[in-house]
Amino acid sequence: MKYENIYIEEEKQWATITINRPTKLNALNKRTIEELHVAFKELDEDPEIKVIIITGTGEKAFVAGADISEFAHFSVKEGRQLSAMGQKNLFNLIENLTTPVIAAINGFALGGGLELALACHFRVASSNARMGLPEVSLGVIPGYGGTQRLPQLIGKGRAMELIMTASMIDADKAFAYGLVNHVVSPEELLPLCEKLASRISNNSTVAIKHAIKAVNAGFKYDADGYAVEIDAFGHCFGTDDFKEGTTAFLEKRKADFPGS
Template identity: 65%
Template sequence: MDYKNIIVEIGGGILQITINRPSKLNALNKETIAELHDAFADAKDDDEAKVVILTGSGEKAFVAGADISEFSDFSPEEGKQLAAEGQQKLFNYVANFPKPVIAAINGFALGGGLELAMAAHFRIASDNAKMGLPEVSLGVIPGYGGTQRLPQLVGKGRAMEMIMTAGMVDANQALQYHLVNHVTEQAELLDFAEKLAEKIMKNSPVAITSAIRAINANYEAGVNGYDIEIEEFGRCFGTEDFEEGTSAFLNKRKAEFPGK
C-alpha cells in the first residue's frame, strides 16, 4: 500500500514503520493516524511480520506532538470524539497489538508522540531524545491515553509532575523513570532495536501473543490479570509451538517454532 505520511519496510521478519513528516517534526494529524492504523492492520495479517519497530524520520523527532491546527477550534463534543476515535483507531490498537511493538525514539517525543511511544510494548531512546506531555500549556490534557499510561510506567507522583509542569525529560531521566528500557547513541538506535527484535523472534510467537494479553490484562479495569494468565497459560498447551518448544528442550536442540 502507498502511504503519504509513513514509510513501511520489511525484512528478516522485522516490519519498520517510520512516521515521515519531517517538515512538521512528524506531528500526528488525522491522515497520519489513519495510515498508521492501516499499516498495523496489514502487519497483523502478514505472516512475514514478526516484530514491529516504530520510529520517526530524521534526527530531530520521533513525533513532536499532534497537529494542533486540526483541532484548535473544536467544540467539547468534537474534542471528546477526537480522543475516542484516536484511542480506538491507533493508541489502544497498538497497545493490544498481538505482535511485539518496539518504539525507537529518536529526538522529540511530545504530546501525542509520547502517547504513541507509550502505547508500544516497550521503548528505547537515542541519547538526544526528549519526552514530555505539554498539553496543559495549551489548556487541554493528554487525550490519547497519556494520563493512564504515564502513571503505569513512571508512577503517579512523577506522572503528576510531568503533566502539571508540561516539562520534558531527557533520555537518561526517562531511563531512570522507567519510561524507556534502554538508551543508545542515535546512530545505533535502529540497529539496537533490530537486535532486540531478533532476540524476540527466537521465541514462540504464539506464546508472545499470549504474554501480551496477560500483561495488558493487569491494566484493564474490572479484569483479573491472574485469571487471564491462567487462561492463556492453558491455551499454550494446545499449540504446535508448545509441542515444538518442549520437544526441542528435551532433545537438546534449537526450537523452530511454526507460530501455530
C-alpha cells in the same frame, strides 16, 4: 492504502514503520493516524512479520506532538470524538496488538508522540531524545491515553509532576524513571531495536501473543490479570509451538516454531 506520511521497510522477520513528516517534526495529523491504523493492522495480519518497530524520520523528532492546527477550533463534541477515535483506532490498537511493537524514540516525543510511544510494548531512546506531555500549557490534557499509561509506567507522583508542569525530560531521566528500556547513541538506535526484534523473532509468536494479553490484563480495571494468565497458560499447552518448544528442549536443539 497509498501512504503519504509514513513508509514501511521489511527485513527478515520484522518491519519498521517510519513517520515521514519532517517539516512538521512528524506531528500526528488525521491522515497519519489513519495510515498508521492501516499499517499496523496489515502488518499484524502478516504471518511473516513477528515484530514491528516504529520511529520518525531524521534525528530531530520521533513525533513532536499532534498537529494542533487541525483541532484548534474544535467544539466539546469534536474534542471528545478526536480523543475517542484516536484511542480506538491507533493507541489502544497498538497496545493490544498481538505483534510486539518497539518504539525507537529519536529526538522529541511530545504530547501525542509520547502517547504513541507509551502505547508500544516497550521503548528504546536515542541519547538526544526529549519526552513530555505539554498539553496543559495549551489549555487541554493528554487525550490519547497519556494520563493512564504514563502513571502505570513511572508512578503516579512522577506522572502528575510531568503532566502538571508540562516539562520535558531527557533520555537519561526517562531511563531512570523506567519510561524507556535502553538509551543509546542516535547511530545505535535502530541497530539495537533490530537486535531486540531478532531475539524476539526466535521465540514462539503464539506464546508472545498470550503474554501480551496477560500483561495488559493486569492494568485493566475490569479484568483479572491472574485469571487471564491462567487461561492463557493453559491454552499454550494445546499449541504446536508448545509441542515444538518442549521437544526441542528435551532433544537439546534450537526450536523451530511453526507459529500455531
